[in-house]
Amino acid sequence: MATINLLVNGRVIAAESGSSVAAAMLSSGITTFRTSVSGEPRAPLCGMGICFECRVTIEGQDHARSCQITVQDGMVITT
Amino acid sequence: MIIVVGAGPAGIAAARCVLECNLPVTVIDDNPAPGGQIWRGEAINLGAAQLLSGTRVVAIDGRARTVLTEGPGGPRTLHFSKLILATGSRELFLPFPGWTLPGVFGAGGIQALVKTGLHVAGKRIVVAGSGPLLLAVAALLRRRGADVRLIAEQARPAALFSFAAALLTNAAKLKEGAGFAWTLAGVPYATGAWVEAAEAEGHVRHVHLRQGNRRWVEECDYAAIGYGLVPNDELHSFAADSEHVIPVPTGDVDLATLEGAAAGYEAAGQPRPSAKLERARRFGAVLARAFALDPELRSLPKSDTFVCRCEDVTLERLCGWDSFRAAKLHTRCGMGPCQGRICGPAARFLFGWQDTSIRPPAFPVRIASLVTTTLATNGETS
Amino acid sequence: MIGGGATAAGMGHLAVMDDSDPQFALTSYSQALWSELAPQLPPDAEYLPCGSLWLAADDEEMAEVYRKFAFYQERNIAVEVLDAKQLAEAEPNLRRGLAGALRMPSDSVIYAPCAARWLLEGIPVFLGHQVSEFTDEGVEFANGHRFAAGSVILATGTAITRALPWVPVQPRKGHLLITDRYPGFLHHQLIELGYLKSAHSVANDSVAFNAQPRATGQILIGSSRQFGTEDSTVEQDILSRMLARAIEYMPGLPTLSAIRAWTGFRAATPDKLPLIGLCPGHSNVYLATGHEGLGISTSLATGRLIADHILGRLSAIPREPYLPGRSFDGHD
CATH class of the missing domain: 3.50.50.60 (FAD/NAD(P)-binding domain)
Structure with missing residues (x-):
């Protein structure tokens, strides 16, 4: 499977093309996707676009569900 | 169309x-x-x-x-x-201490993530909750090289027996079940058991399990926990x-x-009656009865456990209201971007509340997507 | 449910207004009461002293800014005129080219259902009961239970006409939409001065730009006004027009995530003033309704005026303009 690169919080991570942003981030060892309103670290729960725990900023779009978006080479992501 | x-x-x-x-x-x-x-x-x-x-x-x-x-x-x-x-459907999640920790997924949740590229090879994973999905998930995880520590099914053996009996009448299901059994050989399957808590700083490292009066701790890298499906x-x-x-x-x-x-x-x-559909519905009803949730699961969340993960609303703050709408209005439970899809069914199980205050948009969307008509203006347009 | 009606549906904007002298008297008196109460309010009442900006799109509206400025200054209300540059600095997400704004620094924002719950603390509340009958001696519930009382206050919003069909209150439907959290996107309650024009047009459905920063970082966007409907459905065409208007003022809005839209019904009266005081034909029944879009703003003053009447006290402002028995001649 082809490997592409994502830029997550300024760091380059490798991802398999076709995978979701959430799966790629988790596989690269990223554990915190967002900080909850009371300050807790949060990461994906439902994996299917329902729970909104996997929200990150993707290409400038805030509150994007990383589990429902497929990786693109050079994608810029911030948590 | x-x-x-x-x-x-x-x-x-x-x-x-x-x-x-x-x-x-x-x-x-x-x-x-x-x-x-x-x-x-x-x-x-x-x-x-x-x-x-x-x-x-x-x-x-x-x-x-x-x-x-x-x-x-x-x-x-x-x-x-x-x-x-x-x-x-989506999964039913029941709140318990530590369910908001990174590394605690739904059972279907980790399944979806694995199918979209999550690597689980070598990861120690506890699968828990309820329903036949747990077996399918555990089998998938194992095929992908995960170390499935155990499957904790909340239903008790007596209830599961009726499910097994129904399986015997359904050849396809039986074959599927046999396949899971083969893949999952050696993985403990604990019935009447559930995860009481997940712990560690910043990420799950171990979970506390309970089966009747027996309590133990299982170390893990991930936990996959779902209590069945809600439409x-x-x-x-x-x-x-x-x-x-x-x-x-x-x-x-x-x-x-x-x-x-x-x-x-x-x-x-061109409606077509189907005997197969009637049979499948009967099997679905047996399934629902076999995996009915143990009322004891209502005591899983503690007073400081978040029930609403979008707005971080604790169980304590939800006690004392008489409807989901009242609780929502006064505690913000269900007011976040999941629009109550996670906490709503949990609150239904915990308190018997029905979410009657579903508001548009059906899903959070960009404001631009709600602008469908053009506004006549006095020469001033954006 | 406490605060489940218009209280839950409204914006919770605590504003001083100048449509008329009685409106100014009531809103400024009530705002002073809210300011006094502010330090005691619980955190979930989300009191946010953000101030309001009345936006002038052009020179004609800027003239209105100066008129309002003079009006408030004369009456010792803190107020400030912002020119185009100052406005852009105060709210960078507004579009360029606006003429300026009137800043009302004492205006604020509140989450009304929780404020209402807090105000009721220590008071016995009977929820889930319908009042089937009220007299000068008390009320009777639909289940037959009688409750004796020295005074009865009917504060039922638009539902007042179910009990008293003659009361000149009409439901005026409004839509609102709230976004996800975008802290720092917006700093003041913003209202276009065109709002005044549209708020006064009774004949047609109208929309006007109105945006509010919530303590959570969410943005609450309004507004719409419709008469002649009691259907609470969110109407896509109205919502769409309302948001299009908002986007004209804030071009950055389209990419923000909208979480929820809803509607509510303002209790509107023909002369734009609420009905506060003794109900005609009764000696112990009072009305507290008809506040249209200013119910939360003027709630505390409303309570005071009725309490003053019951206790035989003088009030801080004249009570006559709001009496339910007043003449509505000349107003349709």
Whole structure:
């Protein structure tokens, strides 16, 4: 499977093309996707676009569900 | 035009049946590719159906027979003659101390993530919750090289016996079950057991399990916990009174496929009775009884456990209200972006509340997607 | 349910207004009461002293800014005129080219359902009961239970006409939409001065730009006004027009995520003033309704005026303009 690169919080991570942003981030060892309103670290729960725990900023779009978006080479992501 | 919302087993079956009746059909699906949760990542042939992936239904107007959608190309309004809602199910999550820790996924949740590229080889994983999905998930994890520590099923052996008996009458299910048993050889399957707590700083490192009076700790890298399925029926509530909207009952993949097909034929004006569907419905009812939730699970969350993860609302703050709407209004429970999809069913189990205050948009969308008419202005436009 | 009606549906904007002298008297008196109460309010009342900006799109509206400025200054209300540059600095997400704004620094924002719950603390509340009968001696519930009382206050919003069909209150439907959290996107309650024009047009459905920063970082967007409907459905065409208007003022809005839209019904009266005081034909029954869009703003003053009447006290402002028995001649 082809490997592409994502830029997550300024760091380059490798991802398999076709995978979701959430799966790629988790596989690269990223554990915190967002900080909850009371300050807790949060990461994906439902994996299917329902729970909104996997929200990150993707290409400038805030509150994007990383589990429902497929990786693109050079994608810029911030948590 | 007949429109199907959802490209899982039910939606795909519905679309195929509409096509079979020589009518055009459009399928709208939120996921990047068709297949739903069951067939996520698999090659799906939808024939001549028009597929709109990565597209959400924002609103339904039952009178005008239109759906407003948000997709890769922006917002669109589509007209329908019949609208089939095959929106499937999501997992039921029950709050417990530590369920908000990173590394604690749903059972279907980790399944979906693995199917979209999550690596689990070598990871120690505890699978817990309820239902046959746990077996399918554990088998998938094991095939991908994970170290499945155990499966904790909340249902008790007596209840499971009725499920096993029903399995014996269903050859396909029996074969599937045997396959899981083969893949899962050596993995402990604890019944009447559940995860009481997940712990460690910043990420799950171990979970506390309980089976009756027995309590123990299991170290793990991930926990996959789901208590069965709840239907995604929010969309239907926006057009419940329209005769042109056909909701598809949910169920396991066989039932969903048959229900979807029935809806497809109905939408095409050629309803077909099916003995198979009746059998599948009976099997679904047996399944629901066998995996009915133990009332003791209501004591899983402690007073400081968050029930609403979007707004971080604790169990303590929810006690004392008499309805979901009152609790929502006064505690913000369910006011976050999941729109109560996670805490709503949990609150229904914990308090018996029904969420009656479902508001549009059906899904959080860009404001731009809600602007469908142009405004006449006094020469001033943006 | 406490605060489940218009209280839950409204914006919770605590504003001083100048449509008329009685409106100014009531809103400024009530705002002073809210300011006094502010330090005691619980956190979930989300009191946010953000101030308001009345936006002038052009020179004609800027003239209105100066008129209002003079009006408030004369009455010792803190007020400030912002020119185009100052406005752009105060709210960078507004579109360029606006003429300026009137800043009302004492205006604020509140989450009304929780404030209402807090105000009721220590008071016995009977929820889930319908009052079937009220007299000068008390009320009777639909279940037959009688409750004796020295005074009865009917504060039922638009529902007042179910009990008293003659009361000149009409439901005026409004839509609102709230976004996900975008802290720092918006700093003040913003209202276009065109709002005044549209708020006064009774004949047609109207929309006007109105945006509010919530303590959570969410943005609440309004507004719409419709008469002649009691259907609470969110109407896509109205919502769409309302948001299009908002986007004209804030071009950055389209990419923000909308979480929820809803509707509510303002209790509107022909002369734009609420009905506060003794109900005609009764000696112990009082009305507290008809506040249209200013119910939360003027709630505390409303309570005071009725309490003053019951206790035989003088009030801080004249009570006559709001008496339910007043003449509505000349107003349709």
